[in-house]
Amino acid sequence: MNKALLVLFLLCTFLHIFAQENYNADSFNITSGDLTTNTFKKDSTANAIVIYEYGNSYVDKNDFKLRTEVKRKIKILNQEGFDHANVLIHLYKNDSGRYEKASEIIGTTRNQVGGQVETTKLKEAHIFREEYDENHTLVKFTLPNIKAGSVITYSYTITSPFMFKYHGWAFQSDIPTLYSQYDTSIPGYWDYHIKLVGGKKLAINDSELKKTCLEVGRGSADCAISTYVMKDVPAFIEEDFITTKQNYLARIEYELKTFTQADGVKQHYTKSWKDVDKELRTDKDIGKQLKKSIDLEEFLAPEIIAENDPLKKAQAIFSYVQTNYTWNEEYDIFNDVAVKDLIKNKSGNVSSINILLHNLLNEAGVKVKPVLLSTRNNGFPTMLYPVLSDYNYILVQAIINDKTYLLDATDDYLSFGQIPYRCLNHHGRLFDFKNESKWIDLKPNNQTASYYMAELSLDDNNALSGQVRTKKTGYHAYDSKKAYRNDENAYLKDLEEMHLNSEVSDLETDLEDHSSPEFKESYHIKHELESIAGNIYLSPILMQFFSENPFKLQERTYPIDFGYKDTYFYSANINIGSGYAVKSMPEDMAFQLPNNTGTFVFTSKQVNNAINVMLKITFNKSIYEPEYYEYLKEFMSKILEVQNNSTILITKSS
Known part of the structure; x- marks a missing residue:
């Protein structure tokens, strides 16, 4: 091979290698690089990749509903990646007959066959809607004609009447993402807590104010226009020794703080811990149950009641509840909390069992307080402001001889002061109905x-x-x-x-x-x-x-x-x-x-x-x-x- 041919060969080889990774992550448009590229060197285990995705949420000035437009372009690298051609859209509806809907669903599959681009479009007949439960509807579709090497695109719009549920955006999934952008427009009537989850940095985080973007009657509102971008986001692959992946998936979430009407009247949605402390103090399920007096003689043997050592007495009371009442494996701590029913049926949910333990210890003179927490599988609770729906478990804190114990009587095999592994989720909220609640660490007392x-x-x-x-x-x-x-x-x-x-x-x-x-x-x-x-x-x-x-x-x-x-x-x-x-x-x-x-x-x-x-x-x-x-x-x-x-x-x- 002469020198000129060698240079030409090396140049062609370089261009071929370059083309292998020549994805168009700058737009929704499909290029030849998207079709001809069949590898992803940054993650050789990837079966598919999101090349480009874009979301845009705004309030429509005509009907004042929230619109969220979604576009996504995915490369299918091999047969194991075919599942990513299955699309599922979750829609919410309330008990009053209001609901979200998905429209303008468009899907296309492109394959390179014999040097030509073969295009197959999603048909309306292949879009299915399923009533999942009383509050959720699912829209499902599968992109057609999927092969190894396919590039799929799809887009849709979600229309929602629920401004309290401003749509969040996930930048990360179980496959790599090259480019993910979310644009938002939020009128000044609505003020949200905006939370970036997952610990990953934004490549772009821009905001500006757009004057008079929304007019309601004689009033108007300015809008906060924001752009959030992440690039080269790795796949999230779940491995052992994790709480739940929802704690770490890179995403942005919204929690409505206040709504201000055109006449200036404010309605508060996110409350302070002081407000929540007051609510729980008078709550019919938890607050009132925790304050109920109880007759120790109806439950405990005379020798337990007569025990002078406070630790031994507390341990005996713990053992009594632990062995005489069975947890029905239900976590719902804000509903159906009835100690009376637990005593009658000998079985109940987490709240009923541990509130009975709390009340017996309290009546016996032990200093006790309830602790609300979220279990490992349920995710971390929001710490900046109270979101009671984050919590699904209750424990009892007892202070005996200046030593602090966390107690849970739902399991026969737990020792005194040991909480279930499911509860080792970093922090819990300790409620003191005489003072303010506070965060405490959920750490084991005993060595493992x-x-x-x-x-x-x-x-x-x-x-x-x-x-x-x-x-x-x-x-x-x-x-x-x-x-x-x-x-x-x-x-x-x-x-x-x-x-x-x-x-x-x-x-x-x-x-x-x-x-x-x-x-x-x-x-x-x-x-x-x-x-x-x-x-x-x-x-x-x-x-x-x-x-x-x-x-x-x-x-x-x-x-x-x-x-x-x-x-x-x-x-x-x-x-x-x-x-x-x-x-x-x-x-x-x-x-x-x-x-x-x-x-x-x-x-x-x-x-x-x-x-x-x-x-x-x-x-x-x-x-x-x-x-x-x-x-x-x-x-x-x-x-x-x-x-x-x-x-x-x-x-x-x-």
Whole structure:
């Protein structure tokens, strides 16, 4: 190949590579680059990408309804991305017969076939409407003729009479987005709290005032015109150790604060915490129920009432509610709160059970207050201003001997002062009906840890056997107590799976009290070892703490939320007697996460005829920021390497 041809070849190759990523993210129009590009180098796992999307919300000056126009252009990269050709529009309707509607729905699929562009349009007959429930209607359609490489576009307009529900905008989804723009026009009659969620920065955030944009009778209003843009937004891929993805999806939300009529009269929608405190104090479901007096003699044994130690008395009252009333697994805390019905039926929702606990403790002289919170799956509550619909759970705070406890009697296996894992959602609102409410941290009081101590011996038949004793605290204890009580056989099977290639027998536990803060057990273990060419390969860590690395993403943009700090400890004393000799030992290892936020230590040494092994893993934070993700990923990888590949080489003595 001569020099000129080589230059031409390299130029063509460069242009081809460039064309592979030549998406038109500047407009809704489809270009040849959109059609010919079939890769996305920034995320090789992506099955589809949003090339361009645009939203525009404004109040129509003719009928004063809220219009939201949506346009979206998506590239389907492979067959796994076909689902993104399915479009779902959620519409709201109220009990008064007012409703949102979707119109001007247009959809098109374009494919490049034999050098020509093939266009297929969405037909009206393929747009379906479904009455989802009494307050929601769904509009569904699927773009036609989808293939790997298709570029789809669709647009629609939502008309809404509900200005209190100004349309928010999601910049992020489960596929990457190259360009997302949302334009808004908000007349001065309406004043909103505007909240940017997800922690991502806007590429463009512009606002200006447009004079006299809306006229109502003899009055008029200026409009706040805003443009919000995000670029190169990565896909949101949900992974373990997250509260709910709704906490972290990049989006903009609106909450109506006030509406000012043309005559200047204001109507307030967002209230202050002082207003909410007053409302809850007199609320028929929560406020009045919390203030009801109760006769302890109707519920408690005389010895509990006579108990002089306030902590022991509180623990006995907690145990009484916990064991005598069953949670019906309903979260609705603002409706159907009836302690009377709970007492009658022995079953009720979260509010009923924990309000009964509150009232019994209060009557017994314990200082108690209610705590409202949102569970992990329900999302973070808004902290800047009160939004009661954010909350779906209630706990009891008790102060005894100057120590603070958070209590929940919905679960038999919770210990005194332990709240369910579902409630470990950063912050709760403590209500003090004599003073103002305030935010409190929802953190575990007790340590969560698992300790395993093994005394093992190697016999002449190459069998390793002995006794394992364990102690678990915190949420490890809770999980083990519940699993053991629910199905002892399944629990034993799980133990055997944890101890790879081992036989587990003679299991004994100390589980007399479901609500004990600890769970202790002991069992016998037997592990057959193989001899290969006179050598025996012994793995000194006889249990699998982690079966795989839970961190698999190329990048994680949201926190790693374990909920609690965690510790694993394993020690083994392995007696090999005088009949065996050690030929090699695994290397000791120690490493830690940045800022001492986690440590891993593994040591092994021979002392006379015994081998002592120690492994300790600590996670010193309950929540790790995304910057720790790569370190945690490597941390777990090293733990698995030591756990699965550490080997002691021994041989029989001559």
